[in-house]
Amino acid sequence: MRPLLVILLPTALALPSFPFSASAQRPLQDTSEISCPLAPKIAPDSDGFLSSLHFIQDEGIRAQQVERLSRAVQVDTSVGDAVTDPDDEAFAPFVDFQDLLRDLFPLVHKTAQLDHINTHALLYTLPGTLPHLQPILFLAHQDVVPIDDPTDWTYPPFSGHYDGTYIWGRGASDCKNTLIGLLSAIEDLLNQGFKPSRTVIFSFGFDEESHGFLGAGHLAPELEKRYGKDSIALILDEGGNGVQVLPDDEDVVYALPAVGEKGALDLVLELAVPGGHSSIPPAHTGIGIMADIIHTLERKDLFVPELNKNHPTRKTLECQVVHSPEHIESWLGHALSTNDYRSLAEKLGQSRGDNFRVTLQTTQATDIIRGGVKSNALPEKISAVINYRVALHQTPDTVISRAVDLITPIVQGYNLSFSHPYSSGEGEGTINHLTLRPLSSPLVPAPLSPTDVSADQIWTRFSGVARAVFESVPALKGKKVVVSGDVMTGNTDTRFYWNLSRNIYRWNPSRERFLNNIHTVDEKQSIDTHLEGMMMYYDLIRAFDQWDETNEFAHEL
Numbered sequence: 001m002r003p004l005l006v007i008l009l010p011t012a013l014a015l016p017s018f019p020f021s022a023s024a025q026r027p028l029q030d031t032s033e034i035s036c037p038l039a040p041k042i043a044p045d046s047d048g049f050l051s052s053l054h055f056i057q058d059e060g061i062r063a064q065q066v067e068r069l070s071r072a073v074q075v076d077t078s079v080g081d082a083v084t085d086p087d088d089e090a091f092a093p094f095v096d097f098q099d100l101l102r103d104l105f106p107l108v109h110k111t112a113q114l115d116h117i118n119t120h121a122l123l124y125t126l127p128g129t130l131p132h133l134q135p136i137l138f139l140a141h142q143d144v145v146p147i148d149d150p151t152d153w154t155y156p157p158f159s160g161h162y163d164g165t166y167i168w169g170r171g172a173s174d175c176k177n178t179l180i181g182l183l184s185a186i187e188d189l190l191n192q193g194f195k196p197s198r199t200v201i202f203s204f205g206f207d208e209e210s211h212g213f214l215g216a217g218h219l220a221p222e223l224e225k226r227y228g229k230d231s232i233a234l235i236l237d238e239g240g241n242g243v244q245v246l247p248d249d250e251d252v253v254y255a256l257p258a259v260g261e262k263g264a265l266d267l268v269l270e271l272a273v274p275g276g277h278s279s280i281p282p283a284h285t286g287i288g289i290m291a292d293i294i295h296t297l298e299r300k301d302l303f304v305p306e307l308n309k310n311h312p313t314r315k316t317l318e319c320q321v322v323h324s325p326e327h328i329e330s331w332l333g334h335a336l337s338t339n340d341y342r343s344l345a346e347k348l349g350q351s352r353g354d355n356f357r358v359t360l361q362t363t364q365a366t367d368i369i370r371g372g373v374k375s376n377a378l379p380e381k382i383s384a385v386i387n388y389r390v391a392l393h394q395t396p397d398t399v400i401s402r403a404v405d406l407i408t409p410i411v412q413g414y415n416l417s418f419s420h421p422y423s424s425g426e427g428e429g430t431i432n433h434l435t436l437r438p439l440s441s442p443l444v445p446a447p448l449s450p451t452d453v454s455a456d457q458i459w460t461r462f463s464g465v466a467r468a469v470f471e472s473v474p475a476l477k478g479k480k481v482v483v484s485g486d487v488m489t490g491n492t493d494t495r496f497y498w499n500l501s502r503n504i505y506r507w508n509p510s511r512e513r514f515l516n517n518i519h520t521v522d523e524k525q526s527i528d529t530h531l532e533g534m535m536m537y538y539d540l541i542r543a544f545d546q547w548d549e550t551n552e553f554a555h556e557l
């Protein structure tokens with residue numbers, strides 16, 4: 001995935017700024033509207049297959065997973081953003097990677113239908129015997145982000161070195177851990193004679209880290225062609241906020257699949273001004289004008305955080321009020337009853353820090369600026385790219401019209417013409433002109449996936465499995481697992497899959513989600529948490545296979 005910021009709940013809650021004690025000073029909380037219903041635990045155990053715990057109990061399986069993940073990391077499937085032809089030489093290592101998968105997972109490759117979509121995207125289908133059950137779909141990606149300087153790494157980035165606890169290397173955690181975990185779970189089931197009643201699909205893109213147009217951009221339409229709109233019961237992709245163990249909380253852990261994603265937008269500003277010798281300059285060169293514009297756009301109060309009733313984070317906070325009242329701000333329960341969503345968000349932002357605040361507000365970052373060629377020549381063409389992550393309560397249009405409103409008086413002051421998405425385009429291509437345009441199609445915030453335990457059967461089943469799996473994990477023995485939907489500040493391949501299902505969840509089922517150095521040096525993956533993730537995939541496939549949601553009583557098959 002492309003995470004921009006990481007929400008580290010434990011750190012936020014561990015801040016020494018809460019000198020709370022269990023004393024009687026705590027204000028009474030009006031918690032009448034606050035609730036956090038938990039789905040009943042679902043441990044599929046009547047189908048005759050081995051318990052998912054066998055993954056962490058069987059030393060042979062551990063050794064096998066070390067081998068599988070290590071070998072997957074050893075194939076360098078990094079690609080830059082510039083490659084747009086799937087048959088380009090740059091994608092040649094994907095053939096090796098796919099050969100390796102055939103080697104590692106003989107039963108999957110014997111049993112499943114494998115289609116190569118747009119050359120390197122992989123679509124595995126295990127057809128179910130009961131066609132009226134909607135398929136369950138798992139996503140991952142084969143590509144990894146490139147290495148900056150390999151000498152910065154403790155172990156060479158494509159060594160797949162195993163130190164007894166971790167597999168080290170690029171892709172170990174993002175996302176080969178997921179891809180290998182999924183195929184391993186189904187290979188294990190097939191080895192036990194599993195014949196799905198519900199169709200199981202794996203859809204693996206090969207350019208997720210470069211926006212996914214070549215992989216997911218072709219996989220999702222292919223699936224829509226085959227199965228139709230809203231045809232998939234559940235989609236699970238990487239992402240989310242893992243399984244968080246609060247440092248002070250001995251009793252509860254939070255499983256936080258993402259049920260929403262912020263939107264995304266890149267704005268390009270292009271300014272053309274007259275050149276000339278820099279010994280006779282105007283008061284402001286083009287660079288000065290661009291600086292003025294960016295400075296204005298970056299005014300601090302531009303985007304305010306908001307935590308309204310529908311925001312998934314609100315539900316997670318309610319869960320904390322219900323299940324961890326001693327480990328959160330004493331005012332939180334009361335504060336959540338307000339209708340002043342801005343003040344509430346501001347207060348939480350102050351208390352929990354910027355990593356939390358950015359989930360509630362639109363962010364902007366000027367990431368590229370170009371202009372000028374020589375120390376004695378005035379710059380003629382100046383350009384900038386500003387990256388926006390759009391909060392759930394806003395749209396890319398809000399961002400664009402805001403930028404236009406702020407920039408208009410500035411360009412008037414410099415006597416420039418200005419074209420933008422809402423203008424007639426007059427003056428484009430002339431001197432003394434500013435153009436503002438989106439770099440590519442803006443992405444609106446993702447539709448929220450259901451998280452209502454009483455109303456949505458799919459979420460209830462999914463979160464019931466998550467509870468059962470993680471309450472059975474030895475490392476979390478005795479803790480209560482609370483499953484709650486959260487949001488991501490980055491985007492995953494799921495952006496292409498919205499038409500296929502309402503129930504899209506992005507979740508690496510991992511206790512170490514933010515400790516794995518994804519996208520940076522020394523990426524790694526612990527085998528323990530890899531095996532726990534496999535437990536989740538394995539039990540999820542079983543739990544959905546033994547169940548018919550179309551039946552009036554949604555009975556176990």
Ligand SMILES: *[C@@H]1O[C@H](CO)[C@@H](O)[C@H](O)[C@H]1NC(C)=O
Binds near residue numbers: 415432
């Ligand atoms: C502003 O620009 C227009 C068109 O380029 C020009 O005709 C006009 O004289 C300029 N005004 C000033 C005050 O420089």
Ligand SMILES: *[C@@H]1O[C@H](CO)[C@@H](O)[C@H](O)[C@H]1NC(C)=O
Binds near residue numbers: 221499
């Ligand atoms: C979803 O369906 C709409 C309407 O048919 C279509 O325009 C759009 O391209 C589809 N989205 C994706 C990501 O395929």
Ligand SMILES: [Zn+2]
Binds near residue numbers: 141175238
């Ligand atoms: Zn990823």
